[in-house]
Amino acid sequence: MGRYILKRLLLILPTLFLILLANFVIVQAAPGGPVEQQLALIEQSAKDNALSGNIGAGSAGNNSTYQGTRGLSEEMVAAINAQYGFDKSAPERFWLMLNNYAQLDLGESFFKGQSVTDLIVEKLPVSISLGLWSTLLIYMIAIPLGVYKAMHHGSGIDKFTAMLLAIGHAIPVFVFAVILLVFFAGGSYWNIFPLQGLTSENFDQLSALGKVKDYFWHLALPLLASTVGGFAGLTYLTKFSFLEELGKQYVLTARAKGLGERQVLYGHVFRNAMLIIIAGIPAAIVGIFFAGNFLIEIIFKLDGLGLLGFEAIQQRDYPVIFGTLFIFTLVGLLLQLISDLSYHLIDPRIDFEGR
Numbered sequence: 450m451g452r453y454i455l456k457r458l459l460l461i462l463p464t465l466f467l468i469l470l471a472n473f474v475i476v477q478a479a480p481g482g483p484v485e486q487q488l489a490l491i492e493q494s495a496k497d498n499a500l501s502g503n504i505g506a507g508s509a510g511n512n513s514t515y516q517g518t519r520g521l522s523e524e525m526v527a528a529i530n531a532q533y534g535f536d537k538s539a540p541e542r543f544w545l546m547l548n549n550y551a552q553l554d555l556g557e558s559f560f561k562g563q564s565v566t567d568l569i570v571e572k573l574p575v576s577i578s579l580g581l582w583s584t585l586l587i588y589m590i591a592i593p594l595g596v597y598k599a600m601h602h603g604s605g606i607d608k609f610t611a612m613l614l615a616i617g618h619a620i621p622v623f624v625f626a627v628i629l630l631v632f633f634a635g636g637s638y639w640n641i642f643p644l645q646g647l648t649s650e651n652f653d654q655l656s657a658l659g660k661v662k663d664y665f666w667h668l669a670l671p672l673l674a675s676t677v678g679g680f681a682g683l684t685y686l687t688k689f690s691f692l693e694e695l696g697k698q699y700v701l702t703a704r705a706k707g708l709g710e711r712q713v714l715y716g717h718v719f720r721n722a723m724l725i726i727i728a729g730i731p732a733a734i735v736g737i738f739f740a741g742n743f744l745i746e747i748i749f750k751l752d753g754l755g756l757l758g759f760e761a762i763q764q765r766d767y768p769v770i771f772g773t774l775f776i777f778t779l780v781g782l783l784l785q786l787i788s789d790l791s792y793h794l795i796d797p798r799i800d801f802e803g804r
Contacts, residue, residue: 454786461782466547468778469771473543476770483533483559483765488526533559533767546771555772560764565772568757575647575753579745582668583675591680592726595687600714602692610684618681623744626674630748634670642670645750671749683726690722727791730784 530536537545549556555565563571598607632638643649647667648660655663694700695718703713746755754773761769 454790457786457789461779464782465775465778469547469550469775470543472774473539473546473771476765476767477539479765481765482535483767484529484535486765487529487533491525491529550775555775556768558761558769559766561766561769565768568769569754569773569776572752572754572757575751576746576755578647578664578668579671579675579751579753582672583679586672586676587679587683591683592687594680595684596691596714598684598688599691599695600710602688614681614684617677620678622674622678623748625677626671626745626748629670629674643667647751671745671751674748675745687722687726690725691718694718694722727788730788730791 527536534542534545546556553566555569557564558568561568594610598610601607630644633641634644643666647664649655649663649667652660652663691714700713700718703717708716743755743758745751746753747759750756757769758773760766761773
């Protein structure tokens, strides 16, 4: 097991490298980079000032002397390129980024005036709040429901829950989130829940119990929107995993020995059936934390990593884009390793080294 862990840890480095390289190439090729955006802002500001000056001059007919009416000088363009690091070639920028990441230096945001590390630390609690509660709620409901459906396969309740799961899975997350806002957050119907944010403006003045109530009051709609679509996949994964195990010979033997259904289920089936579910935990966590909540944070204006990433993409804030990608990828790879180790803890017969 020790050799396997070492091998997996060593594989993290080339995996990180390839993912960062692929995204670096894609992002650099996209039009409208930070230099182009800054130049456009300067030119537009200069033109607005020139227009304002001409209007103020009236019939005197003064011609504007603003640089924006004649184009930016080469020196100014070169200075802006240097400011954002584009005075270096793309391979040089990529190599410099890797060197900084090796020292856990994620760089400085182009537009927010903060280090990327500080931004991630600042926004992380919001994403953790939503992701943690979403994951817990999905697993606490989907696994028992999947086991129940497996034990009552083909029954009326199995068919009814299957219909509900299909409806929940079919509705896109962002559509369901908008529906919740319209119906329950000051839209055309009931103004029950807050429209945006994770806490109220007077949160610091509330009592301890008041803070808890306020937190979950704000979290209710985002949490509901982020979890409804996630029930179906895990529920069916659990159901069919248990159905497969229930049909195996060792279960028939246990029943023939006179063991009750509860003993068969929890004493023999549960451990084997849960292996495939455990394997999906890292992907579920990464998906909920870093992908599934992306739109939720934007729609409900939750100031977390999803909103940070969205703004970074809009502004072409490359340090934030690549820094968050680096952290997300590293966390995902480590979670996958933890998942494999959980396999071995649940069933020591599993040998990853193939001996």
